Amino acid sequence: MATIPGTYRHHDYTIAWISALPLEMAAAVAMLDERHPDLPTDLSDNNSYIFGSIYGHNIVIVCLPAGVYGTTSAAVIASQVQFTFKSIRFGLMVGIGGAVPSQDDIRLGDVVVSKPTRDYGGIVQYDYGKTLSNNRFERTGMLNKPPSVLLTAISRLQAEHMVRSSNIPAILSDMVCRYPKMKDRFTYRGAEQDVLFEADYDHEDVESTCANCNPSRRKSRPDRGYDVPVIHYGLIASANQVMKSGRIRDQLANEFGILCFEMEAAGLMDNFPCLVIRGICDYADSHKNKQWQEYAAATAAAYTKELLSMIHTKQVVDMPSPSVALELAQYGLKAPVGTETYAGEISKSLHIDIGQLLERISNYDHDKVHRRLAYKRLPGTTQWFLNHATFKSWLTGLDQSSLWCSGKIGSGKSIIAASVVEVVKYRALENSSYHCPTVFFYCENEHSGSLQAFYILASLIRQLAQLLYESHQSFPPDVARELERFFGRDRRVPDYDDLREIFNLLFSYMPNTIYVLDGLDALEQQECQKMLLLIRATFSSASPPNGSKIMLSSRNHVPGYVNIATFMPWFLRISTFNHVTQDIEFYIKASIDDKSMLRKLTSDCSLLEEVKRVLLAEASGMFLWVYLILEILWSTCFTDAEVHSALRRLPKGLKETYRLCTQRISSDPRAAKVLKWVSFATRPLHIEELKEAVAFDLHDTCWDHAKVPQDEFVLGCCANLVVLDPTDGCVRFAHSSVKKFLLSDRAGHDARYLESEARGNLESRTGSQFSRLGSSLASFACR
């Protein structure tokens, strides 16, 4: 439900972030996108809380009382948190821990995340059990696993990190930018300060640092060559005692396969669905000291933030609350998803469940598209737009209802639109906490019909109906009547005019709503005109009707009109032209840093600076061009001379660049296959589906696993024209213009990429009897 500024209540908070030490709490606070005002707590709740949000999740941060650590203290905290915040769905125990270096190549500053194994739920309470007569100690009991929403997010993030580097460095530099005071203590300490001694060599002098320890007893480990923290997934040991012995550490680690030691998790796991994340600050031996604690707390917090970006707020809200979940778990039951949001019938006059009703209005997953675009944004970019005086006056002013963001192809307008949606729907603008109901649509040719006015309007109606229902738990009678007529028992098939009327009705019941529509230029002329006429009729003057506002983003020209400003002159306008240069510069630098982790383009720093300079000068405002050129440079240049030569012959504009990409891949028949499948499947294919589709031909009659290519091949063979979408694991074109280019420029590339042939191929394939492809292939046919 949308939250009005300054009115967060206890029940708005769904995630508890638990820290054991103030320095861990500080790292947690530094991760907040937005800090919320304090809330009063019950007299019986002695905790002190800090409130805020990350990626739209409302989070309460709590710290154990000063000097009181351990499992018992954590258990008490957990029960108080649950008492005060009834909507908390799970906890994140985030802080520092001691590593077991023998289990994995774990270094100080790395992060260990608790992950269940066959025998344990992720945490091993090694001091819990019974002493047997022969003086042996038998560990008993298995602590609960983290909730599945977190385990799924972990898997997704693990997969992500296999294809791209983690966002932790970016999150940490953002932290230092926002909180310069943290720079001294919460940043990387240096590889030379990361010293590991042999497990059986004890610290020489209890009072001092390792200055007196024998350097010859240091374990030599290869230089990693990078300082980005590595994430390790596995078992974490928890007990009420500090682990300060290399020998016992390794003994326990060998017994359980433990990666890390800490002291609180065991107190939480059985009372509270929880995930434990530990930044490594020492090696749990007698040399243990505090030098790395702050940085380790920061890396664990940054990982947690990245993990939260993998989880949608609705997934959390739809989880049963821990008390319900624990109760149901005792009976081996699971709570039905979404019961809290959509309980029962929508009103007496309606005869279907609200969820079913919304699905009937539109089954388009607008939120998923949003997540994908928001995810693409490089942190730190699009800020120029959000800080633009015109944007601010549109968002907060009383006399401006309409804004148009215009710009050329690939200049980042969709990403800007997604940033605006993030700001107004899921978080608040820095220092202004502006939150309001938000309805949005990104025009993408992802599903058949999705570029039609009817389809867009249906999605807007669905979102408005959902917002209205969530705020009142029922519909006004006239709305209920209309919804019943078309989407309830009567199910009359609506035409565009019917939808327009329903939209107008809902619009009038939803004041102060923000509408964001991106990419109307992708529509055919007639469809675009329908949408623009509707927008003009609804937002017919500068001042906002019922306080609602609209932001359109599109290319400069829209089908049927010279541009939006000539059709609706009262629209405020912000052009990306000239404004995105700084973002593009940042994007070039970040992309080069990213790519250099895998392979350095050159070791000549001045040449690398030259690459950056030329790219910035030639990009002419297009992120997309930069993205493609970087791939070309990295996959075709292996000497400095080749880099110099490539820089002199850079393709101008997107068309020339696409042509170069397709020329490079045209000799590879498998690349043509990938392009065909990505083009003509009626829905985006999951990478696993695509790999299978590419693996087999029409003459194949049985499944042969050995033919299935690797992910890297499928993604790498098309010169970055297709990309893996980490939010759903599907493979899509890097941009909608790629498909248009491929279809329009057939003469310029491989003739195998012909629609008719692709159709025939796919149609025959869906009819064949692959054992594994089965249902997935049958579910999409050709357009």
Ligand SMILES: Nc1ncnc2c1ncn2[C@@H]1O[C@H](COP(=O)(O)OP(=O)(O)OP(=O)(O)O)[C@@H](O)[C@H]1O
């Ligand atoms: N702020 C950003 N951070 C990271 N990547 C970006 C950013 N802006 C743009 N990009 C990259 O450039 C691509 C093109 O951006 P986007 O789709 O937003 O352009 P557009 O202006 O909406 O294009 P079109 O006119 O075709 O709709 C994106 O898919 C993304 O890969």
